[in-house]
Amino acid sequence: MTTHALKSAAQAEAERPAAIRRGPGPLARAVDTTLGRGLIQAIAVAVFFAAWEIAVDAGWLTEFLVGAPSGIWRVFRASLMDGSLAVDTWYTLIEAILGFVIGTIAGSLAGLGLWYSVLVARVVEPFIVAINSVPKIALAPIVILWFGTGFVSKVALAVSLTALVALIAAYQAARDADPDLQALMASMGASKNRIFRSVIVPSTLPAIIGMFRINIGFALVGAVVGEFISSQRGLGHMIYNASSLYDLNTVWVGLFVLMFVGFVLYHVIDVVERRILPWRQVSTAGGIQV
């Protein structure tokens, strides 16, 4: 009788009728490796930049308005050499990361905390919705007024963009936590704090980490917009200054570095997720292909 219970997911998968295991053809399967995919992506990028360069050389596009890959490369090398690019990147990165960490932690804790009291949650809900419906970027001038034109105001703006997102995501996830698991803990005599630690926190982690990805983007928006308004340093400052001087190549360098920063941070969160949520990595059946 145990044999049935022990039947593995892999066996079940093997028994699936062939018709629904369609999946990719032989060529797609041969190319679908890390190397193969990377090669295709590299070619796509190379073709894009080559076409851009050729279009500028041939006079179909004006370098003055769109920049050119060769010019972008020159600016990139120069700003890398004189160290200004590193300084600007560092500023924006630290502003975004600090804003992300403070906003996300404060928001998540507040959101999870609302689980403790249905009354408080119901009372504050309309306020949260109202505040959240304000485009936070519109707060930027006030934030600059309050926190000055330096580093702190950019962090504050990033916090204002991330905190409510975190709060809402955490609160929603806490509300969705399985009531039966909570009942089980209660029947064992668990205290409310114990249920919070053992059920609410772990069951909300996937949603909270999912929100990290959104908030990393928002934190960068906060830092860059803050720098647009007034600053002496940072990628936002670099982009804003260059565009007012019609130096499109420098604008592109700033944008590409920002893109790179966002990309790296996104993958850092992937690593964090794999560390914190090992139980989400296990797959039940060998991926069903349709």
Next chain:
Amino acid sequence: MDHAPTPDSAAGRTDGPVQLALRGIRKSFQAKAGPVPVLDGLSFDILERDFVSIIGPSGCGKTTVFNVIAGLLEPDAGTMLFRGQPVAGLRGRVGYMMQKDLLFPWRTVLQNVMLGLEMKGTDPREATDTARHYLAQFGLGGFENAYPKTLSGGMRQRAALIRTLIMDPDILLLDEPFSALDYQTRLYLEGVLLDAVERFGKTVVLVTHDIDEAVALSKRVVVLGGRPSRVKNVHPIVLGDRSPIGARSDPRFSDYFHTLCGELDIQTRGGTASSHAEAA
């Protein structure tokens, strides 16, 4: 007496000392149109080392009874006596098992099984040893570090049973624990449950809509009926062999089965229950 006195229910009480007595339990829920009474003065006894099934038509408040005993719901009126002492509920003294296995997906099998010991504050090393021992005993050795997601439904429910037993609760509360499983796995787990209950000397309260399972496993069956519901009857079940298959092969099995179906207004044999047909 809150329910119709019958020779059966009287006989059911003489078996042994009473462990948990429910007296006049009332409970209603708030709905938009006003309070809806669910339990109307429910009274019955659970004996030491008893195996009591609570059956009744759907919506009769079986799960409400379950939650009241577990201490998850407070009754509007009535008392519960545990070994003669009035208690509000049995939080911390019951093991709880539902149709859903309720394993924590973020915990490994071992960590899931240890949950109750952790809450009791057992030394972690000792708890790990105990948990490993139980897992090996119930044929889950080698799956300590697996996540529940990777196990079959039967194995998950077995892990849930171990988690319940390892806490050494006074009473096991089971709410249709096997109804999501296929018949084979279910018979197997019924056997595992009966063995474990026998070995550890536990009292079991099983809430189910499945008359077949109630008869095969129970020493006594409490039938609820009416809206709001009361105890309609208590049937002692006497079968020679208590294994899941042995019980079902006993000639008395089908008599119990038909009697209980009759109580629930389910027509099972042409004509015999015709008077109940319109009620169903």
